[in-house]
Amino acid sequence: MSSIRVETTINDEPAEFLCSGPDTLLTALRDTLGLTGTKEGCSTGDCGACSVLLDGRLVPACLVLAAEVQGRTVTTVEGIAARDALHPVQQAFLEGAALQCGICTPGFIVAAKALLDANPDPTEQEARYWLAGNLCRCTGYDKIIRAVLDAAAEMRKVTA
Amino acid sequence: MQAIRYEAPGTVDEAVRLMQADPGARVLAGGTDLLVQFRSGVRQPTAFIDVKRIPELVDITIDDQGLRLGAATPGAAICEHDELRRRWPGLAESVALIGSTQIQGRGSVGGNMCNASPAADTPCPLIVNRAECLIVGPQGQRTVAAEHFMSGPGQNVLTSGEFLAALVLPLPDALTADAYLRLTPRSEMDIAVVGAAVSVTLDATGVCTAARVALAAVAPTPILVPDAAQALIGTHVDAAALDRAAAAARAAARPIDDKRGTVAYRRQVAGVLTKRAAAIACERARGN
Numbered sequence: 001m002s003s004i005r006v007e008t009t010i011n012d013e014p015a016e017f018l019c020s021g022p023d024t025l026l027t028a029l030r031d032t033l034g035l036t037g038t039k040e041g042c043s044t045g046d047c048g049a050c051s052v053l054l055d056g057r058l059v060p061a062c063l064v065l066a067a068e069v070q071g072r073t074v075t076t077v078e079g080i081a082a083r084d085a086l087h088p089v090q091q092a093f094l095e096g097a098a099l100q101c102g103i104c105t106p107g108f109i110v111a112a113k114a115l116l117d118a119n120p121d122p123t124e125q126e127a128r129y130w131l132a133g134n135l136c137r138c139t140g141y142d143k144i145i146r147a148v149l150d151a152a153a154e155m156r157k158v159t160a
Numbered sequence: 161m162q163a164i165r166y167e168a169p170g171t172v173d174e175a176v177r178l179m180q181a182d183p184g185a186r187v188l189a190g191g192t193d194l195l196v197q198f199r200s201g202v203r204q205p206t207a208f209i210d211v212k213r214i215p216e217l218v219d220i221t222i223d224d225q226g227l228r229l230g231a232a233t234p235g236a237a238i239c240e241h242d243e244l245r246r247r248w249p250g251l252a253e254s255v256a257l258i259g260s261t262q263i264q265g266r267g268s269v270g271g272n273m274c275n276a277s278p279a280a281d282t283p284c285p286l287i288v289n290r291a292e293c294l295i296v297g298p299q300g301q302r303t304v305a306a307e308h309f310m311s312g313p314g315q316n317v318l319t320s321g322e323f324l325a326a327l328v329l330p331l332p333d334a335l336t337a338d339a340y341l342r343l344t345p346r347s348e349m350d351i352a353v354v355g356a357a358v359s360v361t362l363d364a365t366g367v368c369t370a371a372r373v374a375l376a377a378v379a380p381t382p383i384l385v386p387d388a389a390q391a392l393i394g395t396h397v398d399a400a401a402l403d404r405a406a407a408a409a410r411a412a413a414r415p416i417d418d419k420r421g422t423v424a425y426r427r428q429v430a431g432v433l434t435k436r437a438a439a440i441a442c443e444r445a446r447g448n
Contacts, residue, residue, distance in 0.1 A: 004166060021166035021208060022198065044196045046349070051262055057236060059265040063191045067166040068210055111261065132348035133260020 011079025231270025
């Protein structure tokens with residue numbers, strides 16, 4: 001019963017979709033809008049795989065109702081790269097082999113972008129705390145943290 | 161089956177009307193408890209009343225009356241608020257301990273109070289800071305002291321049609337500060353084995369003239385421990401006073417055995433955290 005019409009902005013473009021009351025943003029993104037970059041992990045807010053930005057704030061899409069995003073702005077992993085180049089965080093993940101199976105990766109990318117937007121020069125400890133809610137069961141986190149810190153350094157170089 | 165509705169009222173009055181019209185409706189703030197409970201079948205609301213479109217429910221104001229914290233304000237907004245962090249560092253540190261960055265982007269202090277987990281982090285600092293819960297409902301508005309808001313695990317004093325609109329805290333006196341500590345086996349993404357919040361007020365000579373102590377995860381609800389506060393008042397908060405406060409905290413703790421800790425361990429830790437939080441609060445108060 002998709003009775004609620006939602007008009008919103010997703011990755012800088014206007015979007016509209018239909019949903020029902022209990023549908024989550026995660027479901028709307030993946031199943032209705034075909035934006036399958038955002039992954040479903042636990043669906044209880046524990047794993048960070050579905051991390052998106054809602055009005056710039058990092059949130060788990062599984063704990064946001066789809067209807068809530070009326071008039072808001074949503075950024076998913078599909079909206080992180082520039083038109084012609086990967087985001088430095090994405091590039092650093094590739095170069096540093098900071099992923100294996102890839103299910104957690106979109107969540108890490110979105111969360112890391114949010115970190116670097118707020119704090120361009122995080123310490124390793126700050127990065128680890130910020131990303132503590134993103135779970136990876138393959139890599140052991142070390143390459144991920146190194147990639148995030150590498151991306152931060154790269155971004156500081158560009159803006160310097 | 162009737163479809164589950166979603167409503168996003170723009171005013172408190174409209175939200176009250178919606179809640180009154182449908183006893184099965186539940187207020188949706190950050191959803192970090194409600195949506196998980198909904199999906200696991202623990203709660204089956206007939207409607208989600210999203211209160212985050214009501215400006216005063218997601219607002220932080222500090223003036224000469226004190227702090228008014230909209231009940232649905234996400235934790236991240238609290239942590240980003242410099243003046244709030246400066247005046248109520250213990251409250252801010254309790255918020256910063258909850259869940260992940262993502263959870264703090266959604267979860268609210270009001271929701272933490274309403275969910276009424278005995279191990280919740282924010283109630284204790286609210287209690288020691290003399291927070292009042294501003295409740296709205298069909299009969300108008302009323303206030304309840306934070307220490308009386310929760311009535312048991314998962315239970316609170318809200319009656320049908322009522323919801324928590326704001327937490328209201330008086331401005332701290334001069335030479336007053338708070339602190340919150342919790343023990344968890346992991347450094348992040350965990351739930352308190354024990355939590356302790358302390359607020360102290362000192363005079364110019366360093367004598368403690370007022371104190372409040374509250375403990376989490378050692379009773380069916382967070383508890384205020386007047387005997388522990390009494391042990392600090394009138395002292396220079398020296399080692400002997402801290403030991404007496406710790407003993408009072410141990411005596412007041414009524415914990416249970418569970419996977420996170422035993423009764424004896426929790427009782428011991430309640431004393432240790434009370435002592436340490438009191439020392440931190442004093443250190444901060446001297447700087448205020």
